[in-house]
Structures are given as C-alpha cells and as structure tokens.
Amino acid sequence: MKDINYAKVVVKGSPISKSNFKLFNSSNRAILPYNSGKYHDRYALYEEEIAYECRVQNPSVTLTEALIAVLKVYYKSEKRHPDTNNITKSILDGVEKSGLIINDAQVRRLIIEEFYDKENPRFELELFGESSYAMDYKIVKLEEKQPIINYEPPSNKKNKTLDSYSASGLCKEFSPGDNNLSSSKGSKQICELCLKEVSKDNIMSCNKGKTLICKSCFKKLF
Structure with missing residues (x-):
C-alpha cells in the first residue's frame, strides 16, 4: 500500500445525489440497497462505480493525510440536474469506500465548480495532501459582463x-x-x-x- 499526496478520479456519466434519499430497515437503521430491483438501487450502484474507478485509476494509492479537494461537475443539462452542493457527499462516500482515502473527514478544504457537457457528463475530482499543497484562490471583477444565469423554483413550487x-x-x-x-x-x-x-x-x-x-x-x- 503506497502513500502519496495526490490523486485524481474521473467518473463518466451524469452525477447523481442521494442527499434526499432515505430508506430504513426493520431496525430503523438507514440502508442503501443495490439489488432490490427498485429505482433507488441506483444510489448504491453509483457509489460502487465511483469506488471501482478510484481503484482502477489510482492502483495501490491511499491518501491518509488532511486533503484539499477540487471537484468539477459536468452536467448534461443546464436546467435539470441535482443540487451541486449536495452531490459532494455521494461522491466522497464512494471515494472512501474505495480505500483511496481513509475517511471523507480528511477533506478540510473544498472547491466545487459546475459545468455543462451534453456529450460527456462526468465529474473530475482532484485530491491534494496539505503537507505538500496549499489553496490559493481569488475572485476577480470581469471586464466584460457575462450573460446572467437566472434560477427559478421547481414547477411544483x-x-x-x-x-x-x-x-x-x-x-x-x-x-x-x-x-x-x-x-x-x-x-x-x-x-x-x-x-x-x-x-x-x-x-x-x-x-x-x-x-x-x-x-x-x-x-x-x-
């Protein structure tokens, strides 16, 4: 098992979120089924897909230190997609399951960016060890104003x-x-x-x- 301080994972397909999903067994414990034949199996299967890609793309790598994460999410549609703030939990749960990280609590700093790619929806996650990397970012005033992206409440609200x-x-x-x-x-x-x-x-x-x-x-x- 090799310890380093950087890893990158790319998982193709439309990212999904399980933040609003709750299913409990007879003991009132939260569960995440994957073979019930129901629609909600997709949450567990997506988590397994993330874990698989983590191991394939980063063989024998385990990050044990505090981390900086940069997450770029590419949705198929600008109007219909999960809440980007909630999708992080789904992704990090899969990364933790893979063994690439020990615990998602290692991620102490996080940048999330939202993009759109109709032909190739995906997410790209980079993990940086804090012993070797530091976060440096700034917000700048645009010289040329960009088109405004307005949001509306869901149709049922x-x-x-x-x-x-x-x-x-x-x-x-x-x-x-x-x-x-x-x-x-x-x-x-x-x-x-x-x-x-x-x-x-x-x-x-x-x-x-x-x-x-x-x-x-x-x-x-x-």
Whole structure:
C-alpha cells in the first residue's frame, strides 16, 4: 500500500445525489440497497462505480493525510440536474469506500465548480495532501459582463412560493402606512429592487414594513 499526496478520479456519466434519499430497515437503521430491483438501487450502484474507478485509476494509492479537494461537475443539462452542493457527499462516500482515502473527514478544504457537457457528463475530482499543497484562490471583477444565469423554483413550487412566504410573515401584501422609506406618488409605490413605480396592489411589504418589493421582483428572489 503506497502513500502519496495526490490523486485524481474521473467518473463518466451524469452525477447523481442521494442527499434526499432515505430508506430504513426493520431496525430503523438507514440502508442503501443495490439489488432490490427498485429505482433507488441506483444510489448504491453509483457509489460502487465511483469506488471501482478510484481503484482502477489510482492502483495501490491511499491518501491518509488532511486533503484539499477540487471537484468539477459536468452536467448534461443546464436546467435539470441535482443540487451541486449536495452531490459532494455521494461522491466522497464512494471515494472512501474505495480505500483511496481513509475517511471523507480528511477533506478540510473544498472547491466545487459546475459545468455543462451534453456529450460527456462526468465529474473530475482532484485530491491534494496539505503537507505538500496549499489553496490559493481569488475572485476577480470581469471586464466584460457575462450573460446572467437566472434560477427559478421547481414547477411544483412556483405557484406556492408567494403564498407560503406571505403566510410565514416574512412578506405581506402592502397596505398604506406600512413603510416610510419608499416614496409614493398617489396610489403608486417604488420597488426598492427595480426602482420602478408600482401600483399598491402589486407590491409586497417586507422586513417588518421597512422594505417594499414589487411582486415581480419578489418572485425572482426564490
């Protein structure tokens, strides 16, 4: 068994997440079945695939020290894919099962990047030993603005979002006197996000009446 301080794993196919999957046996212990013939077998099979690729691509390698991880996830579709923040657990569980690492707690620093590749979905994971590598990153202001990628709530939640947040008390329908910070002109108010005049029946009073947001901008927040 050879100890080194770097490894790389590439697993082809659309990455999947088991973060929302829960199945328990008769003893109320969480299990991950792989041969039940059901749809949920895919979680365990994907974990086994990751473990296999780890061993094939890094034979006789075991990383025992604290690690820096760089994970690049390439999805087939920009609109339909798992939550990238949740997929890390699925991947590291497979890596741990392979024996490439001792425990996923070794990963003390993590960078995740999301990309799209319709023809070759995959993930690429690099592991760096902290005894030999350090993380150095920065965020820079773009000279040329890129197209904005906007996200919307799932289709089964689109019509519920506004009502649920209103019911929670975070935001409510505007009524005169709720807010003194936004200027008014007759029956219209100013949305503090888009700065447009909006009729009073199309505006929300948020943050305990301190903020006015038009319903159009409010929906874009969620």
